[in-house]
Amino acid sequence: MTAFREQYDPTSFLTIEQDRPLLLLHVFLMCFAFVILLPVSLMLSIAKSPLHTPIHVAFLSVVALGLAPGVVYKSRAPDLYPNNVHSKSGWILVVLLALHFVSGIFKTLLCWALAKPVDARPSSQQYAAADTVTLDGYEDETDELYSSEFGYHYTDAEHGGREYVLETDDDLEKLRLRHHPLSAEYKVQRYIANRLQPLRRLLGRLPDRLLSNFHTLTCVIFALLNRPMVIYGFFQITTGVITATCIGRSNKVFGMLAHIIKGAVFVWMGILTFGRVLGAFANLGWAWNLRPPVPRARQSLGARFFQCSMEMVESGLIFFYGVTNIFMEHLGNQDGKWSHKDLQHASIAFMFIGGGLCGLLFESTTIRRLLNAQVPMPAIRRKSAAGQQQSTTVDPRASQPVQYGFSYNPFPLFTIFWTGILMSQHHQATELSTKIHMQWGYLFAIAAVFRGITYIIMYISPPKSYHPSRPMTEVLVSFCLIAGGAVFMSSNQETVDSLLYYGVDGMFTMNLTVGSTALFMSWLMVLMALKGWASQRRS
Structure with missing residues (x-):
């Protein structure tokens, strides 16, 4: 054991004293971003909560703050781990985060810009007069949002929109309250819709097929990056630990x-x-x-x-x-x-x-x-009576078990x-x-x-x-x-x-x-x- 301790070199980024506070700050901010904020943002995104946006912006802000001390520390610290994966994958992560954020913005803007303006939605008096609401929603997310909040079923409307039939009086009352002119949510929706009027006019000049394809592309990019981003964060933290402890260098990388x-x-x-x-x-x-x-x-x-x-x-x-x-x-x-x-x-x-x-x-x-084909099935019994059509009876024992x-x-x-x-x-x-x-x-x-x-x-x-x-x-x-x-x-x-x-x-x-x-x-x-x-x- 004494000979081993004399030959072993414990030098790593964690053992050198130079600029250690910068390294610890980088580790803390990145762990806080990817272990706390990113999973919270993901859960709110899956639930389609409006709180997803501020949490995700906070996550990106913490990542940017954590990236700064990491870059400064790397420029000052000795190169104990040449060509490490953590630094390269970190910049790839920055690009993916930017792409994810931009695709989410365009995805949301297209939904808002191509949907019916808030002003054009039925008022509270119109809700009282009819129990059906027709929404010219552009994307299925609008359908999912309303179908989850109010009990209804929908059918395709003649003009290309969707007709939503409210099933209970309670659902109708919820919809009235939500779109009441004095409600906070109605004011926010109206403010956003008014701000998006120039964008809606600009997009209205483009062909519908082009807009549909672009919206599909942004949705696919967002979906491909949204949930897997947690796995990439896990990968980045793991490579960070490997780099900080300086394990897996040279031919030892394969066993590690x-x-x-x-x-x-x-x-x-x-x-x-x-x-x-x-x-x-x-x-x-x-x-x-x-x-x-x-x-x-x-x-x-x-x-x-x-x-x-x-x-x-x-x-x-x-x-x-x-x-x-x-x-x-x-x-x-x-x-x-x-x-x-x-x-x-x-x-x-x-x-x-x-x-x-x-x-x-x-x-x-x-x-x-093919395996079940080896089991001989009993012949089907046919019964017929005078003046009646021939009927077929299947042996219930020939049906598949419930465990299937x-x-x-x-x-x-x-x-x-x-x-x-x-x-x-x-x-x-x-x-x-x-x-x-x-x-x-x-x-x-x-x-x-x-x-x-x-x-x-x-x-x-x-x-x-x-x-x-x-x-x-x-x-x-x-x-x-x-x-x-x-x-x-x-x-x-x-x-x-x-x-x-x-x-x-x-x-x-x-x-x-x-x-x-x-x-x-x-x-x-x-x-x-x-x-x-x-x-x-x-x-």
Whole structure:
């Protein structure tokens, strides 16, 4: 151990004293922006709350404030990490944030400019005279806004607009109050509409098809950047930690990437699982519920694309993960020769490829139909009577089981379970590294066991409601996946060497991760509650 401490070089951006306050300020502002403000902005955006805009502007302002000390610090600090990814991806992030913000502005302006002016909307006296309202909305977001706030159904109007039929007197009263000339919201809408009159006249001179295509383009760009921006923020924070601690330099980058990428995959699987428990993706039937029958014209772009189960998504990720990680550990060898540890890592990648492929085939309706074709079906019995038409009776035992309506795909949990078991017994160079691998290995195995219990519960009593089932076992699954993934990320060799140098014991990572995971899950609950509050406030 003494020889190791003498040879180990702990120098990093965190250990040098030069301009450390600038680095700490940069880290604090960026973490505050991407961990606090960006998720809040995203939840308000999903809920279509008007509070989304000021929160997002605050997020961009904090990012700009955090970028300044980072640029100054980089110009003064020594170049301990040449050609690091964090700096390059940071400028890419700035471009994406600008593109996201500009696309959101144009998307909103087109909705406002091409919709009927507030002045032209029926007044409160007109609402009292008729229970139908015709809105010449340009985009489906207008429909979604009004349909969520007031109970109605709509039909296509003759002049190209939509006719909205209010279903109750209470809904009519809400609409009267909202568009009353003295209401604050009416004044704001009227002020904005008046300010947009020049833009509306300018856009009115352009062909409708051109405007429609441009609006579609801005909506697609905004949708592609809106939710994935959180993942990019996670990537940026992760690369920031790697750069600040100076790990993964030269040929060590491959072993570090293998642990970081694999651990991050499980962290996000845990986040998605906990989100499903809290009711996210219920419109897709991913919250252990029946998928609500929403007309295709009213579905979002994501709902139209994801017509599969969550188990199929997990299987696809597992398959992709295995394909891209076959040679990752081997590339880190200095001599380039295959060792028994390289073969162990490659065999785990093959397990991911096979498990993911089996999961994809298991979810295929074509494969299921071909497998069911091997089961002999009883002949259809026909009954006829004098003077009556011939009738057909189908044996009810020939119909599909009720369990076919829910996915019981065991291959994702099979892969996670055996990954945990194999890696918990994976031999390492030091005792500390072995303990850390054992920790996240057991966490993954426990997560797989609780997922199996969830399937047993759902098989006995399949979902019968459109509302999320919220099985309590999935809370434990998500906790184990998030905590296990975080420990996995910290189990790379350079991080373990740093822990050895500073004399940290094996339970340090476990204790720190468990506490942080509990706090993080509470923050996720707050975010989902905030989304519900914003939706309720809007309605």
